Amino acid sequence: MGTQKSGTPGRGDGRRVDPPDVPGGAPASLLEPAAVGDLLRILREQGYRTIGPTLQDEAIVYDEIEGLGDLPAGLTDRQQPGEYRIEERSDDALFGYNLGPRSWKQYFFPPSLRLFAARRAGRGFEIEPPDADPPALALIGIRPCEIAGLDVQARVFTGGGHVDPWFAAARERAFLVAVQCAQAAATCFCGSMSTGPRAERGFDLALTELLDEGEHRFLVEPGSARGREVLAVLHPTPAGPAERARAEAATRRAESQLSRSVDGEGLPELLEAALEHPRWAEVAERCLSCANCTMVCPTCFCHTVEEVNDLSGERTERWRRWDSCFSGEHAYIHGGDLRPSTRGRYRQWLTHKFGTWHAQFGSSGCVGCGRCIAWCPVGIDVTEELAALRVGSDRAETAETEEAT
Ligand code: SF4
Ligand code: SF4
Incomplete structure (x- = not known):
């Protein structure tokens, strides 16, 4: 395979790699936990299929969610080499875990996909078109390293001369609700790969779950025009310097917990x-x-x-x-x-x-x-x-x- 580089992002050309917009200093605001349920409802009303974390078979895996009750509230995961366990938290965090076994790639690069069919027609054959019409997905709870992972796969599937139509369409339509990491698993090493624990770009909305000092709220940052529009419907309250500082402290805490790293030099x-x-x-x-x-x-x-x-x-x-x-x-x-x-x-x-x-x-x-x-x-x-x-x-x-x- 030849060398592939990402192309210039563009809307509607099926080759977008980068997000449609970047935060650009957009003001952060605050939402109550119940508003996350409203966010899901609004996205579904707009035609998105909402996918997020669910507890299944003792693991947190991404699947279709309809409301707050589907989220793994009060649960966390403990990870070590060759080990993954679900445990209870001492609070009601909605996103208080790290990563489960299934990544988002299943929705952009499905495990099994019919590319096309051919039917005999006389002495020749007719081609039935490929299945290239993925649903519009809202990814609820995508982590910073997972946004980076999507970007890596976008370079693979859309960055060269041959664009994968399924991946391009799914990525073009996806609405990303990121959750900034407030804790790191013992297996994480995003810091040394420059992919986390905080996302600066690539999302439509980014949530930081604030759980300190008895509060339970979300600091929300819009990252695109679409994100700003959806956020406006939720009528958030403005975030002050204290809440912004607490959000920064949460991601700094995750950074300080990173115990693994890769030296990428040479x-x-x-x-x-x-x-x-x-x-x-x-x-x-x-x-x-x-x-x-x-x-x-x-x-x-x-x-x-x-x-x-x-x-x-x-x-x-x-x-x-x-x-x-x-x-x-x-x-x-x-x-x-x-x-x-x-x-x-x-x-x-x-x-x-x-x-x-x-x-x-x-x-x-x-x-x-x-x-x-x-x-x-x-x-x-x-x-x-x-x-x-x-x-x-x-x-x-x-x-x-x-x-x-
Ligand atoms: S997970 Fe990968 S590295 Fe581990 S045993 Fe299987 S193939 Fe080998
Ligand atoms: S740590 Fe790196 S190699 Fe391992 S699963 Fe994640 S992205 Fe793949």
């Missing part, structure tokens, strides 16, 4: 030079090649296409389905599998995500959400693996220099 070059590093074999001893990390990752985009023929041979459908660089079939070409070993698969994943992605798409492929750490069944931690590769490479470089002198 990382693509380091990974390119570390292809024969012994660490790949060590991590392959633990890795199950299960593909969990790529399924939960908000930016992974590997997919395969399948032909589904009917029994009469009159009609066929072409489907696109999620795949993974960890799957045996993904690297299969005529004559065999390019990457038969777990060592090769893990190395491909990490070197693409943190290395060659830069040359291909102009940024890192990682936004520091930490999902791959929490949902790896054996607790493999990308931050630890990258640090180990760096230390080893430094030693290798020193040894080479000493040999040369």
Whole structure:
């Protein structure tokens, strides 16, 4: 695949990557928790399908929500490598958790999508058009790193010469209600990837949940003209310096809780030079090649296409389905599998995500959400693996220099 860069954003051309507007000093205001329910109602009346956090099977996952009662009030998540647990909070926070296993990519890059169908017509065939009409979605509670993840996928799916019509239309229509992070999970490392814990752009509205000093309110910042219009209907009260300071303190608290990081300095070059590093074999001893990390990752985009023929041979459908660089079939070409070993698969994943992605798409492929750490069944931690590769490479470089002198 050739190098792809994001195009100039434009309305209606199906190639928008950046948000329609940026905050530009728009004044913040305050909403009571009940007004979040009103916000959902208004967005639904405007034709949006409202998607937000829900508690399902002991995890917080995004799904359709209709009102305040659908939100996971008073719940939080505790995460560690290979571990995710729901716990009760001591307050009624509506967004008092971090990230669950499902990212928003399922709505922009569906796990399974019919691309087109073909029907026999005489000696030829007729093509039925692709399913490229996604609903207008309002994403309630999208986090700063997840906005960054959407931007990364926008560069993949709309930034080059071939625009994915589903992704472009879904992104164009989406209304983003961000929630600034007031706490960090032990698996988060957005700070070192410059993707959080506060979003400055990319949203229509951004909420900061204020829970200190016995209060429960939301500081709201509009980030687009659409956001300002919706906010006006809610009749918020102006926020004063004290509330703004409390909102800043909340995101500073999240920042201070970040315990993991990735040193991005020269990382693509380091990974390119570390292809024969012994660490790949060590991590392959633990890795199950299960593909969990790529399924939960908000930016992974590997997919395969399948032909589904009917029994009469009159009609066929072409489907696109999620795949993974960890799957045996993904690297299969005529004559065999390019990457038969777990060592090769893990190395491909990490070197693409943190290395060659830069040359291909102009940024890192990682936004520091930490999902791959929490949902790896054996607790493999990308931050630890990258640090180990760096230390080893430094030693290798020193040894080479000493040999040369
Ligand atoms: S590589 Fe891991 S931490 Fe980075 S974006 Fe993907 S799931 Fe999140
Ligand atoms: S790193 Fe973990 S989640 Fe990813 S394939 Fe290996 S075992 Fe599965």
